[in-house]
Amino acid sequence: MxxxxxxxxxxxxxxxxLRRPVGESYAAEAWAHGIRVQPEALTRSFREAYGAQSRLFPNYGQGRGLSSQQWWVDVVKQTFRLSGVHKEGVITLMAENLYHDFCSAGxxxxxxxxxxxxxxxxxxxxxxxxxxxxxxxxxxxxxxxxxxxxxxxxxxxxxxxxxxxxxxxxxxxxxxxxxxxxxxxxxxxxxxxxxxxxxxxxxxxxxxxxxxxxxxxxxxxxxxxxxxxxxxxxxxxx
Missing domain, CATH: 3.40.50.1000 (HAD superfamily/HAD-like)
Incomplete structure (x- = not known):
């Protein structure tokens, strides 16, 4: 032994x-704001945005003057932009909502x-x-x-x-x-x-x-x- x-x-x-793919959670948040985006498109965009952010600012921007919350909010905003959503005010609100949602057992x-x-x-x-x-x-x-x-x-x-x-x-x-x-x-x-x-x-x-x-x-x-x-x-x- x-x-x-x-x-x-x-x-x-x-x-x-995760209970469901990231794209599904993001699509549900968009739908709550009257925006229709395909979950599959959001999943692809998320991978691209997450990868780019990780290369630019490894480990949630540690030592680069970026909080992890700002790091994630930027990833989520870019995910929506890459999926064709361009209402910046709504994008910011959705990103902040999603950041907090992913703290929960939901x-x-x-x-x-x-x-x-x-x-x-x-x-x-x-x-x-x-x-x-x-x-x-x-x-x-x-x-x-x-x-x-x-x-x-x-x-x-x-x-x-x-x-x-x-x-x-x-x-x-x-x-x-x-x-x-x-x-x-x-x-x-x-x-x-x-x-x-x-x-x-x-x-x-x-x-x-x-x-x-x-x-x-x-x-x-x-x-x-x-x-x-x-x-x-x-x-x-x-």
Whole structure:
């Protein structure tokens, strides 16, 4: 059995996922203002706007004089512009509404098995924290989804100034937990940002892989989670 004392967790697509595609949420907001835009067009525009903003201002504009709220509002405004909406006053209002909407459990749902797995990990005596490339809304989202109480800390890339796979965000988590890396495992769904990055600082890693996802040859089967419910079994086998 692995001698683990602490578990760190990714959030998006590991513990929580969006209830519906971004384009559908944006289309519903536009419809509330009497504007019809196809959800598929908004989803494509969002990808383009998000990608451009991430390249120009990485990690929500950290260190570039931009708040994460302004960063997101700009992404949403550009998404609507790219989809052919040009009423600037309405665009600003919709962007601010959507920024606040995505703080709530109305837009996020807990993945199957996540709540039960976290509770079981707590019962087994594991201490836990979050390491996520998210902005400062994450605390509120986790609270709304009734998961926050499982974690000693919630570490976001906005707060630390470092985004996974940068090892410094994991070093910060190790410092907060007061645990050596060989006694910590990180659980996430991204091979580069979660699995490989955690192992690069000496932590253990478990990779959540949805059915049908291609396998990375460097990940041994005992580190792969078909579902979160497999976690404790794999820890005990290890």
């Amino acid at each position: 692995l001698r683990l004392r602490f578990l760190t967790w990714d959030v998006k697509d590991t513990l929580l996922r 837009n996020w749902e807990v993945l199957p098995g996540a709540g039960e797995t976290l509770s079981q990990c707590c019962q087994r005596g594991f201490r836990m924290g979050v390491v996520s490339n998210f902005d400062n809304r994450l605390e509120k989202i986790l609270s709304q989804c009734n998961l926050r109480h499982h974690f000693e800390f919630v570490l976001t890339s906005e707060e630390t100034g470092f985004a996974k796979p940068d090892g410094r965000i994991f070093q910060k988590a190790l410092h907060l937990g007061g645990v050596p890396p060989e006694q910590v495992a990180h659980v996430g769904d991204d091979y580069t940002r979660d699995y490989r990055a955690a192992r690069a600082v000496g932590m253990h890693g478990f990779l959540l892989r949805a059915a049908g996802q291609s396998a990375e040859p460097e990940v041994p089967p005992e580190h792969v989670l078909p579902t979160l419910s497999h976690l404790l079994t794999l820890i005990e086998k290890g």
